[in-house]
Amino acid sequence: MGKATIDYSLxxxxxxxxxxxxxxxxxxxxxxxQGGVTVVQVREKNIDTGKFIEIARRTKEITDKYGVPLLINDRIDVHLAVGSHGIHIGQTDMPLPLARTLLGPDAIIGLSVSTPSEAQLAVQQGADYVGIGPVWATGSKDVSAKVKLAPEGVGRVLEILAGTGVEAVAIGGIHLPNLAQLLHGSISPTSRNHLSGIATISDIVGSPTPKDAAAALRAVVDSFKRARKSLGNPSSVFSLSSPEEPRSAESLIRQVGVLMEVVRKHTPLVHQITNNVVINDSANATLAVGASPIMATNARDVADLSKVIGALLINFGTITDKEGMLVAGRQANVNRKPLVFDPVAVGATAYRREASRELLSHWQPTVIKGNAAEIGALAESNEVLSRGVDSVGSGFTDPAKVVKALAQKRAAVVVLTGVEDYISDGEIVLKASNGHELLGNITGSGCMTGTLVATFCAAARLHYLASKEPFEDLSQLVQGDMLVGALAGVLVMTVAAEVAAARGDVKGPGTFRSALLDELYNLRPEVLAQRANVTVVQV
Incomplete structure (x- = not known):
């Protein structure tokens, strides 16, 4: 009969x-x-053998009707009794080499793994596929003693599997709202290996309409696979430029001008859960460039808001509204709205590091924006240390390499702010060299930059929706060129700062703050294009 070819998508x-x-x-x-499940595993832990065989037999009759392979959890005797396509075993079940000896070369054998070393052993022992997990906490089984991998942990396992021919599904706490986050966030950082599919129990079995539940999950997985096959870029599914136009500094600056006009025309609503120190400045900066701010933080409030906003900024400088951040971020993912994460002083305390990990395990950011200390903490680098909200040290030896690697790891655009700003979507790196030293002498200039990044990411999404069939790629959390959105936020802030600092009425930080707001309001695309200093960095 030969070994079955299995589509592990759902x-x-x-x-x-x-x-x-x-x-x-x-x-x-x-x-x-009927909804699109591509492979079924019968899992029964608390029934006798006869009952298990009966359930497996009737299950196989149904899966055969739809041409879908059937696997049995653990029990070789049940597999042999019903003639399924193979088995799935865990780390404490029968050893894989023994299972292969008993089942023969044509049986599919899958193995649960949770670490790179377990994945390496699975490859060596001849597993056909692995189930990686738990990704998140789940009510389907007791995984309280296991480390939750999160998408980046899945990516570390996928790195081991690259080029081996062993396919992989992720399992554990996977639901429709976090599925795109998992698919993109788990792409392995070096090899760019990705999941073959996802495994789920309660999202389908627990649904009163399992056909609809399966179809919704399958649509996202299929769309992700199409995007990976055709694009290879996890973060920027739609460019404002034509396919023939290179993503040069000149073309990107022109595209920034387009987004500036989009903001003025459409006045996107930008939801900001931000540092208490800068709420007023951030709101005024949003208004100055033509958008509309809303500063709601209550968890019961933010879920409804997500449907109408253009983008969400989560700046956890004072971390007083973590529950609101969790809910708002998850809803932004569900509603496919840009989510900008500004992890202020993330490396300064253990609590901030823990809060960051918790937030990033609940939702997927579109853009991560931070100074050298903040980006260094997320990149697990010791080159730059944190002193409160400030960075200590001479900076990264190779900042372009750091932002590109972190963008690939997190499947997000990364913005590193400083004397020179570096921006990467994991494919290219941009260096923006505008700004003025007075920005460092006023509170909240970095936070306002995050506000503007969110504003122009909202504009990038609006431009996409006006130019393309809405949501044609269901695997992308956000449609639109988020690299350009991030660049626009940085350039509008830094060019306005240059213009403000050159005014005759600016005598120091106090007058500069007021002038900066004026010049954000007055800045036009032609002025930005004349002043913008952007280069594409080869990494």
Missing amino acids: YLVTGREFLPPGKDYYESLEESL
Whole structure:
């Protein structure tokens, strides 16, 4: 018969205990297959062998009807009794080499792994695929003692599997709202290896409409695979330039001018959960460039707001509204709105590091913006240290390399602010060399930059929606050129600062602050184009 070829895109693990009241298991299974499930694993932990075989046999009748492979969790005897395509085993189950000896070369054997070393052993022992997890906490099984991998942990395992032919699905706490976050955030940083699919239990089995639940998950996975096949760029699915136009500094600056006009024309609503020190300045900066700010923080408020905003900024400088940050960020992902994360002083205290990890495990940022100490903390670099909100040290030896690597790791655009600003989407790196030293003498200039980045990312999304079929790529958290959105936020801030500092009425930080607001209001694309100093850095 030969070994089956399996599409792992949407891997359903059965769990009859999660069925809604009144929902029949076989009815639910058939509906899920109609919705797009591509492989099924029968998992039964607390029934006798005869009952397990009966459930597996009837399950196989249904999966055969739809041409979908069937696997059995752990039990070789049940596999042999019903003639399934193979088994899935865990780290404490039968050793894989023994299972292969008993099952023969044509059986599919999958293995649960949670570390790179376990994945390496799975490759050596001849696993056909691995299930990587738990990604997040899940109610489907007790994983309280296990480290939750988060998307970047999945990526470290995928790095080991690159080029081996061993496919991988992720499992654990995966639901529609965090699926795109997982798919993009788990792309391995060096090899760019990605998941073959995702495994789920409760999101489908627990749904009263499993066909719809499966179809929604499958659409995101399929769209992600199409995007990876055709584009290869996880962060910037749509460029403002034509496909033939190179992403040169000149073309990017022209595109910034387009976004400036979009903001003035459409007045996007920018939701900001931000540092208490800079709320007023951030709101005024948003208004000055033509957008509209809203500063809601309550968790019950932010979920409804997400549907109408253009973008979300989460600046956790004072971390007083963490619950609101968690809810707002997740809803931004669900509603496919740009999410800019400004992890102020993230490396200064253990609490800030823990808060950052918690937030990043709940949602996927579109842009991460920070100074050298903040970016260094997220990149796990010791080159630049933190003293409160400030950076200590001479800076990164190779800042372009740092931002590109972090952008690839996080599947987000990364903005490193400083005397020179570096911006990367993981593919190219831009260096912007505008600004003025007075920016360092007023409180909140970096926070205002984050505000403007969010504003122009909202504009990039609006421009996309006006130019393309909305949401044609369901795997992308956000449609639009977020690299240009981030560059626009940086350039508008730094060019306005140059113009403000050159005014005759500016005598120091106090007068500069007022002048900066004026020049943000007055700045036009032609002035920015004349002054913008941007280069594409080869890394």
